[in-house]
Amino acid sequence: xxxxxxxxxxxxxxxxxxxxxxxxxxxxxxxxxxxxxxxxxxxxxxxxxxxxxxxxxxxxxxxxxxxxxxxxxxxxxxxxxxxxxxxxxxxxxxxxxxxxxxxxxxxxxxxxxxx
Amino acid sequence: xxxxxxxxxxxxxxxxxxxxxxxxxxxxxxxxxxxxxxxxxxxxxxxxxxxxxxxxxxxxxxxxxxxxxxxxxxxxxxxxxxxxxxxxxxxxxxxxxxxxxxxxxxxxxxxx
Numbered sequence: 504x505x506x507x508x509x510x511x512x513x514x515x516x517x518x519x520x521x522x523x524x525x526x527x528x529x530x531x532x533x534x535x536x537x538x539x540x541x542x543x544x545x546x547x548x549x550x551x552x553x554x555x556x557x558x559x560x561x562x563x564x565x566x567x568x569x570x571x572x573x574x575x576x577x578x579x580x581x582x583x584x585x586x587x588x589x590x591x592x593x594x595x596x597x598x599x600x601x602x603x604x605x606x607x608x609x610x611x612x613x614x615x616x617x618x
Numbered sequence: 619x620x621x622x623x624x625x626x627x628x629x630x631x632x633x634x635x636x637x638x639x640x641x642x643x644x645x646x647x648x649x650x651x652x653x654x655x656x657x658x659x660x661x662x663x664x665x666x667x668x669x670x671x672x673x674x675x676x677x678x679x680x681x682x683x684x685x686x687x688x689x690x691x692x693x694x695x696x697x698x699x700x701x702x703x704x705x706x707x708x709x710x711x712x713x714x715x716x717x718x719x720x721x722x723x724x725x726x727x728x729x730x
Contacts, residue, residue, distance in 0.1 A: 507661070536717065536718075538718075543722070544706060544722065544723045544725075545720070545722055545723075546662075546708065546720040546723075547720075548717045548718060548719070551716070551717050558716075558717065560717075593661060593662070595662075600716030600717070606652075606664050606667065607664075607718060608664075609654075609661035609662040609663075610661050611659075611660055611661040612659075612660075612661055
């Protein structure tokens with residue numbers, strides 16, 4: 504069974520559209536994350552979320568919003584997509600924050616292409 | 619703010635040769651450090667981590683890393699590289715907000 508799964512794996516869409524990427528983890532973890540990897544492979548944290556707290560990287564545009572229907576899911580909604588949003592988006596989860604010394608498990612990524 | 623630098627963007631080694639990937643970090647307190655590997659089209663897999671204690675840590679796939687506080691470094695090593703080790707390697711530190719900050723990555727290529 505895949506520990507952290509994301510759908511879709513590939514997403515091609517036009518500028519201005521609104522899209523969502525889904526993420527589910529079956530590890531029983533209480534903390535989930537979204538990361539963005541750009542074309543130069545730089546990985547940047549976007550959000551950290553658990554039942555109590557959402558931490559947003561201040562550089563993330565408010566067109567991006569995480570939505571967590573339950574502890575096992577953290578979906579990423581993107582409004583008014585722009586060309587610069589093209590990237591690979593990774594979901595991850597951990598038991599407690601990684602700052603407590605726990606490992607983050609990553610999904611396989613969603614390659615978003617905005618045309 | 620914390621930061622991670624991986625000075626080598628690309629490294630090519632021959633199969634069977636030894637490997638060292640460099641990582642330097644900037645963080646005020648005692649860092650939590652990680653090395654992840656990303657194979658083409660895949661997510662990130664943890665190789666090893668350092669939190670405290672012995673400064674030489676062992677990981678999966680025969681990798682090890684050494685934490686050197688005086689040099690602010692956490693270099694990854696492997697004594698004998700296999701062709702399957704070709705991938706992108708990321709060093710990371712836990713910083714503000716208890717979130718991972720990644721270096722820019724090092725792409726490892728292995729010559730037969």
